[in-house]
Amino acid sequence: MAEDQQRLNIVGMEREAMQGFFATLGAPEFHARQVLQWVYQRGVSDFSAMTDLSKTLRVRLKEIAKIGLPDVVSESSSADGTRKWLLRLVDGNCIETVFIPEEGRGTLCVSSQVGCALNCSFCATARQGFNRNLDSSEIISQLLIAKGLLQLSGHGERPITNVVMMGMGEPLLNYQAVISAMRLMLDDLSFGLSRRRVTLSTAGVVPAIRRLSRDCPVSLAVSLHATDDALRDKLVPLNRKYPIRQVLEACKHYLLGDQRRRVTFEYVMLKGANDSKDDAHRLCGLLDDVRAKVNLIPFNPVPGVGWQASESGALNTFRDVLLSAGIMTVTRRTRGADIEAACGQLAGQFRDRTQRRARL
Ligand code: SAH
Helix, strand or coil: CHHHHHCEECCCCCHHHHHHHHHHCCCCCHHHHHHHHHHHHCCCCCHHHCCCCCHHHHHHHHHHEECCCCEEEEEEECCCCCEEEEEECCCCCEEEEEEEEECCEEEEECCCEEECCCCCCCCHHHHHCEEEECCHHHHHHHHHHHHHHHHHCCCCCCCCCEEEECCCCCHHHCHHHHHHHHHHHHCCCCCCCCHHHEEEEECCCHHHHHHHHHHCCCEEEEECCCCCHHHHHHHCHHHHCCCHHHHHHHHHHHHCCCCCCCEEEEEEEECCCCCCHHHHHHHHHHCCCCCEEEEEEECCCCCCCCCCECCHHHHHHHHHHHHHCCCEEEECCCCCHHHCCCCCCCCCECCCCCCHHHHC
């Protein structure tokens, strides 16, 4: 065991880091490319199987490096085909990852932290508290594990066509690890996903949205959920630090680089709180000068949370107001609710360092 801990885990190393690693071994750079392809494209987890590397190099790699992945503790399958895995990390903390199959595409919902520190008042992850950030290896491992298991169960060679950073955690509060993992998702030697097929969802960490546009401009989704600061302060406490105006400015800035893109605004529909016609009109006003899409999310019940889901009539009226204002709007279909895999229901298993659970 002690020996295993000393070996370097190459999962999560970006291309440059991998090349640097091979340079320290005195091995040619192209071996880094081969190893990336073995690990991410062919799902090989043993250096001995990498037959285009010399025998000596394979033996050396086995001595000093490893392809370390979290353990799969359990899998749940929903009646609608959604699958959720509970993964145990080396320190015993557990996180969740969800696969959502749709016609012509397969989306993996990836976690970025063990728990979440933001404490949004309608979210199950918030109620679990926060333990720590995931590292880039633990983030990219979620794709590797899901891909392997999906291939085994007949989902084809490339079961994951899209990734959404919408699992447990606030990705922009774990910036470096998330960027590093997303760069690997985009690397042709690895998963080779296009930037449009990787979406990062944030509650609105304004300075990090600005950095993201420079460092790794993937598709951006923002959890808006309210049209005035007083309500948003209650729903998404981060709003006290970065109010709606600042978040929208950051979104406009994000779009400057690409005229065809849009930011997706997520809006969870809460009965009697944010779902009136007035709210809908205010939302149109706010998004008037932003290239936006709106995703209305039916509220998924979370035990112990005071909020309730909007009636379908209110939801449809809200949607129609947005559509008549020319705003692209879809109601997100709830997936995996029977296995608690739907938006806001991911909880994992870990020790809360913030003592939030104790205060509930
Ligand atoms: N922290 C990031 C990533 C989480 S994404 C963010 O806030 O964007 C998960 C999405 O589901 C967010 O839009 C979140 O606000 C929403 N959500 C949380 N709890 C929910 C619930 N109970 N029902 C529906 N959506 C919920």
